[in-house]
Amino acid sequence: MTGSKGAPLLQVRDLRVAFRRRGEPETVAVDGVSFDVAAGQVVGLVGESGCGKSVTSMAIMRLLPQRGVHITGSVKLDGEELLTLSDARMRERRGRDLSMVFQDPLSSLNPVIPIGLQITEVLRRHRGMDKEKAREAAVELLDRVGIPDPRRRITAYPHQLSGGMRQRVMIAIALACAPRLLIADEPTTALDVTIQAQILELLKEMVAETGAALIMITHDLGVVAGLCETVNVLYAGRIVERAQRHRLFGTPRHPYTHGLLRSIPRLDAPAGEALEAIPGSVVDNVPWTHACAFAPRCHRSVERCLEVTPAGETTGGRLLRCHNPVPASAE
Amino acid sequence: MNGADSADGRAAGGAHEEGIARERGPEHVHDHSVDRGVDRGVDRGVDRTSGSSGEPPAEPLLDVRDVAVHFPIRRGLVLDRTIGHVFAVDGVSLRIGRGETYGLVGESGCGKSTLGRAILRLEKPTAGQVFFDGRDIAPLKGEELRTMRRRFQMVFQDPMSSLDPRQSVQSLLTEGMKAHGLTRGAAADGKRLRELVDAVGLPAAALRRYPHEFSGGQRQRIGIARALCVEPDLIVADEPVSALDVSVQAQVLNLLERLQAELGLTYLVIAHDLAVVRHVSDRVGVMYLGGLVEEAPSQALYDEPLHPYTRALLSAIPVPDPELEDRRERILLTGDLPSPAAPPPGCRFHTRCPWRQPERCDTERPQLRVVEGTVPGHRVACHYAEEIRSGALRPHRVEPAVAEDVLGPGAVPDQPGSVTEILGR
Ligand SMILES: Nc1ncnc2c1ncn2[C@@H]1O[C@H](COP(=O)(O)OP(=O)(O)OP(=O)(O)O)[C@@H](O)[C@H]1O
Ligand SMILES: Nc1ncnc2c1ncn2[C@@H]1O[C@H](COP(=O)(O)OP(=O)(O)OP(=O)(O)O)[C@@H](O)[C@H]1O
Ligand code: SF4
Ligand code: SF4
Ligand SMILES: [Mg+2]
Ligand SMILES: [Mg+2]
Numbered sequence: 001m002t003g004s005k006g007a008p009l010l011q012v013r014d015l016r017v018a019f020r021r022r023g024e025p026e027t028v029a030v031d032g033v034s035f036d037v038a039a040g041q042v043v044g045l046v047g048e049s050g051c052g053k054s055v056t057s058m059a060i061m062r063l064l065p066q067r068g069v070h071i072t073g074s075v076k077l078d079g080e081e082l083l084t085l086s087d088a089r090m091r092e093r094r095g096r097d098l099s100m101v102f103q104d105p106l107s108s109l110n111p112v113i114p115i116g117l118q119i120t121e122v123l124r125r126h127r128g129m130d131k132e133k134a135r136e137a138a139v140e141l142l143d144r145v146g147i148p149d150p151r152r153r154i155t156a157y158p159h160q161l162s163g164g165m166r167q168r169v170m171i172a173i174a175l176a177c178a179p180r181l182l183i184a185d186e187p188t189t190a191l192d193v194t195i196q197a198q199i200l201e202l203l204k205e206m207v208a209e210t211g212a213a214l215i216m217i218t219h220d221l222g223v224v225a226g227l228c229e230t231v232n233v234l235y236a237g238r239i240v241e242r243a244q245r246h247r248l249f250g251t252p253r254h255p256y257t258h259g260l261l262r263s264i265p266r267l268d269a270p271a272g273e274a275l276e277a278i279p280g281s282v283v284d285n286v287p288w289t290h291a292c293a294f295a296p297r298c299h300r301s302v303e304r305c306l307e308v309t310p311a312g313e314t315t316g317g318r319l320l321r322c323h324n325p326v327p328a329s330a331e
Numbered sequence: 332m333n334g335a336d337s338a339d340g341r342a343a344g345g346a347h348e349e350g351i352a353r354e355r356g357p358e359h360v361h362d363h364s365v366d367r368g369v370d371r372g373v374d375r376g377v378d379r380t381s382g383s384s385g386e387p388p389a390e391p392l393l394d395v396r397d398v399a400v401h402f403p404i405r406r407g408l409v410l411d412r413t414i415g416h417v418f419a420v421d422g423v424s425l426r427i428g429r430g431e432t433y434g435l436v437g438e439s440g441c442g443k444s445t446l447g448r449a450i451l452r453l454e455k456p457t458a459g460q461v462f463f464d465g466r467d468i469a470p471l472k473g474e475e476l477r478t479m480r481r482r483f484q485m486v487f488q489d490p491m492s493s494l495d496p497r498q499s500v501q502s503l504l505t506e507g508m509k510a511h512g513l514t515r516g517a518a519a520d521g522k523r524l525r526e527l528v529d530a531v532g533l534p535a536a537a538l539r540r541y542p543h544e545f546s547g548g549q550r551q552r553i554g555i556a557r558a559l560c561v562e563p564d565l566i567v568a569d570e571p572v573s574a575l576d577v578s579v580q581a582q583v584l585n586l587l588e589r590l591q592a593e594l595g596l597t598y599l600v601i602a603h604d605l606a607v608v609r610h611v612s613d614r615v616g617v618m619y620l621g622g623l624v625e626e627a628p629s630q631a632l633y634d635e636p637l638h639p640y641t642r643a644l645l646s647a648i649p650v651p652d653p654e655l656e657d658r659r660e661r662i663l664l665t666g667d668l669p670s671p672a673a674p675p676p677g678c679r680f681h682t683r684c685p686w687r688q689p690e691r692c693d694t695e696r697p698q699l700r701v702v703e704g705t706v707p708g709h710r711v712a713c714h715y716a717e718e719i720r721s722g723a724l725r726p727h728r729v730e731p732a733v734a735e736d737v738l739g740p741g742a743v744p745d746q747p748g749s750v751t752e753i754l755g756r
Contacts, residue, residue, distance in 0.1 A: 265611075275581040
């Protein structure tokens, strides 16, 4: 997919993150995840709660605690391995080349520092601007992300802003240093849908304008459908399907993706259309070690599914991890 | 420590804490007898195209008349002064017929839950009346109130917080039955309990278990069984699926539909997710800042939304279909939702409305009314609905306004009032 453009901006290979607590078996939150992000590309990471979306992003950002966490695999940004980078160098890259927008801006903004100062400090530190210049740039940024009356509002504290405005501030901070890659982890989950639409539009515009690549993390298939070129579907810590968005949504082939799309109520569905529920829940999963984790919930499962771990296979630009995928009717 | 550290250092800390806090609760049961029960959830939902004429019923089971709930905002250490009110619900009328599902949608803080609570008498209305089966419920006391209470039950958004973790499912259900004098001896009760858990798609073994031993979807089933155990007529379901995983929501929605078909229940389903509400409801009411701005048969609302807010809301909802997403035109609203403590005068939507006209929109509050040529039962509260519908009025740019912080810090209600607060999202 990204081959023709040379080496991708971000290359994640076989990323595995396990949490170990004394006296307990380890929990593998991310289990061999590989994907690429090309410069300027928008990539989606979707999956339900606990499937490892945030842990993946935190591992890339190197924001996971060092104790009790075991990370293996490789994360390369511009060919530089991030997992083994010194803390100081990583901090530098995090400020300048990589940044992140979280679900809950209130917990990631400093509550006792005015928002303007939170932006100017980033600008001064990573872009070496002086105080005056940083201030002007902060006003400009706030204006750009749609904060009304930015000159007055730079003295506001985070709690004085609505959730949507706070998320705009977070985006301004994340983009202050013109990063090459932005990771947005459920940036609109806490927001109302009309505000979500504003923020998604803003993100779209901002990445187009700055040329930054974007990894969009969400549980909402609707959000990725309109935004991401390539979509990765995660289940229980592994990517089970990946394809270009039109193909993924048009002809979903993994039973989980396929089932999910049939189980969610759609606004544009014909009246009276029934929902086909996926049985069970993630607590029914079996370990990937000798099986397909989804097998107990899967309507297409065959004997092999509980005996052999399905490998991820890529054909024609689509990655599938399944012994018995939904037939490719339209392909 | 300088500000820069706080800006990105804090970001790191905050996120990391979130990672830990979002851990899945205590160990879940992995028991295939439970799974089997869940399998019943696969049954396809009920077809909802038939029935319901679209008009509000002439003899409703629930008749809400001009209900308002205003919460005082108090400030002051010694003297507890009231410095204003949150106009959480401000004049809502609606009727729900027997066996009907009425869906209430709107954004966070628009008053959906408060209205639901006022209907169930969990909140005292500041004004207005609620008639249940033809009787005003406000004057009811003692035995009469208890009898009435049995007939309407609530299903909550967060099944865990509404179930006592130390009570087994059996004791949770029996408690409800006892409270309303519905127990009829061990044998009969045992049979009834098994029927109940079976009805919600859980195995009889679930009765001996405790809430934490179940997954979210299973807990929501228990919440539904608890509401059902007293044989209610009306169930108010406040965000019944918003705390659940996407892959589990359909199970609960299908269950609610099946139970309605089997037991003739009447539902008021409150949710911020319009796709969910459209799917389950016969009629839908759209709330904005404490008032209903539009009401219509479910399909009509989606086919032809008349109110500018409904139009914006519908256009804002992402659809999992890239083709459609690429074609769609969005009506992007600018600015924040105004504070319910200081609702704008006139039409409450005028601060964000792309069709707003001078004078009338700013001064006169529009009432729900019928627009000629639309389907029966479709009503809208907008002065210019005809002109907007015909295209005679075109949308214009709106300067974003920020909701002024009327409440200020410290005036946050002590009980979590909204989905976002409860979910901690
Ligand atoms: N610090 C931690 N210690 C132990 N386990 C953790 C930790 N952080 C995450 N986990 C576990 O790792 C798994 C993946 O979590 P993650 O936060 O990545 O999920 P997610 O896909 O982001 O879900 P959500 O949609 O709820 O945010 C979960 O099972 C979670 O409980
Ligand atoms: N007990 C209370 N005291 C004061 N204000 C309250 C109280 N309960 C709710 N409110 C306020 O009333 C308004 C309406 O709240 P309500 O919970 O009904 O909204 P909602 O539509 O259910 O929102 P959500 O979708 O977030 O659940 C909000 O501004 C809320 O903060
Ligand atoms: S591998 Fe088997 S169980 Fe897993 S998704 Fe494919 S068919 Fe279903
Ligand atoms: S009454 Fe005026 S402001 Fe209100 S929705 Fe209609 S056009 Fe917009
Ligand atoms: Mg997450
Ligand atoms: Mg609510």
